[in-house]
Structure formats: C-alpha cells, structure tokens
Amino acid sequence: MEKFTTISSRVVVLPVDNIDTDQIIPARFLKTTDKAGLGANLFADWRYLPDGSPNPDFVLNQPENQGAKVLLAGDNFGCGSSREHAPWALMGWGFRAVISTTFADIFRNNALKNGLLPVIVDAAVHRRLMEQLKANPEAHVTIDLAAQHLVLPDGEAVAFPIDPFSKTCLLNGVDELGYLLGLEEHIRRYEAQHPATAS
Template identity: 50%
Template sequence: MEKFDTLTGVAAPLPIINIDTDMIIPKDYLKTIKRTGLAEGLFAEMRLNEDGSEKPEFVLNKPAYREAQILVAGDNFGCGSSREHAPWALLDRGIRCIISTSFADIFYNNCFKNGVLPVVVSEDDLEKLMDDASRGANAVLTVDLETQSITGPDGGTITFDIDAHKKHCMLNGLDDIGLTLEKADNIVTYESKLEANRPWV
C-alpha cells in the first residue's frame, strides 16, 4: 500500500449527503477482484449518460477537476452495502483523500486498508473547505497527515482528529498484510519452536 504523508492537490466539491457505495461504484462493475480498471465505473450513474458519454455538469467531468485528488463531500459518505470496490475505484481514479463530516463505518475502515485517507471535520470546517473546493483550478488543498491539518488556497488551516493506529498505518503504507509482515521475525521464531517441540504437526 502506498504511504500517505502530505498530499497537495485539487479538491473537487461534491455537496451531496448520503452518497452510498452503489453511487460510488454501481453493482455492474463488481465482477472483478482486480483493483485496477474500476475508475471507469466511479460515480458512473452520476457521471455518464446511458450512451456512455460524459455529463458535462458532473464535477469530475469539468476540466478544472479532472485531476482532482481530494473530494470534499456531504455527510454520511460511503453508506449502503459493504463493498471494498468503492475505495478501489476512488484510488484507481487518483483520489487519495475524502473530507466529510461523517462516513459509514465499513467504508471508513476500508479506506484505511486501501490507502485512501478519510478525514472527518466539523460542519463549519466542511463549509469552508467546500467553498475552497468551488474555486476550480485554484481549489488546491494540502492535507498533512503527520500534523493532522488541512491548508486551504488562502493559507487558512484547520486540524482534524484521527486514530493513532490508523495514522501509523497510513504514514507507513501498512495494510493488514503489511502489519502482519512487521511481525515476520516473531512468526518465524514461533514456527521454528513449534517444529522443534512438535515435529509431528
């Protein structure tokens, strides 16, 4: 998993509440277990017409936001059914950070396991960030995980809270497998002792 320390990028405003996982990645795109190629399905029903052409009014289709790496979204982002494809699709599209006032628990935890940073802020701070994100190509935010801060295009800074363990994992690029491999020496030692003491196993 790619480490997350400081991200500076364009932030796209998505002021919609209750964006569920089916809106993020519709069920038609869940036929793969690969983590790549899912960007084409990201927000497909909001982003694309029935003939596959783009809806010009959708934020990520606008020229200023095509390379957005941050989403500033409405309350309760990622609700609905549990599907790890949702953070996979966001990451495949280049989105590394989502800022909202709240997230659905399963989606929130899946983000950390896949290198996407979900940041919870207050309603007042979200309103400021949504305004920053509405500036088109000038909507550049800097998210610093180490200092737990977000700096806007005018230099204003807000701070956010995050679980210390999740922060450690993101800063060091550790998913569940990576965490296990940190204990590789202990595992090898245990297996060696087991083999010596119980060779019949």
C-alpha cells in the same frame, strides 16, 4: 500500497449528502475482484449519459478537475452496502483522500485498509472550505497525515482524527498483512524464546 505522507491538491467538490456505495460504484460493476479499471466506473450513473457518453455537467468530467487527489463530499459519505470496490474505484480515478463531516463506518474502514484517507471535519470547517473553494475553484488544500492536519486554502490548519494503527499503516504504505509481515523478525525472536510445548 502507496505511502501517504503529505499531499497538496485541487479539490473536486461534490456537495451531496448520503452518497452511498451503489452511487460510488454501481452493483453491476462488482463482478470483478481486480481493482484495475474500476476508476472508469466511479459514479457511473452520474458520470455518463444514457448513450454512454460523458455527462459534461458532472464534476469528474470537467477538465479543470482532472488530476485532483481530494474529493470534498457532503455528510454521511459511503453509506449503504459494504464493498471494497468503492474505495478501489475512488483511488482508481486518482483520489487519495475524501473530506466529509461523517463517513459510514464500513466504508471508512475499507478506505483505510486500501490506502484512501477519510478526513473528518466538523460542519463549520466544511462550510468554510466550501466557501473558499467557491470563491477560488483553483485553490489547493494540503493534507499532512503525520501531523493530522488539513490546511485550508486560506492557510488555516485543522486537525482531523485517525486511529494510530491506520495512521501507521498509511504512513508506511502497508495493509494489515503487510504490517504483520514487517514484524516477522520480532515474531521469530519471540518463538525462539518461547518454544511450543506438547499438550
């Protein structure tokens, strides 16, 4: 998993509330257990026309948004059914962070475990960010995970919450198993000092 430290990026704005996981990655693409290629199916029902051609009006298909690493969404992002494919698809397209006022708990947990940072801001900050990006669509935001700051285009730094364990894993580019494997020497030392006893 790639380490998450600080990113500065343009922002893809998708101001829709209650975007569920079936909209993020439709159920017909869940047959795979491989992350590869899922980015092509991100928001598939909005992104493509019935004939399979790209919908030119959808934000992901607009040339200026190519390469952006941050998605600004509406409230309650990632609601609906549990599927790791949702953060896989977002990361497969190139996103490293999603900004919203709230996230569904299961989506948020799946995102954190897979290296995608959910950035929670209050409604006032969300509104200011929307206004700044509307005024200057080419503006960048900066996300500093170590400091837990989102820096808006006007330079305002806003704190965002994240639990300490998830923060540690993201900063070090490891999942839960990788974190435990990193403690192998400590585990061996403990086992040597506390030999198992027969019951």
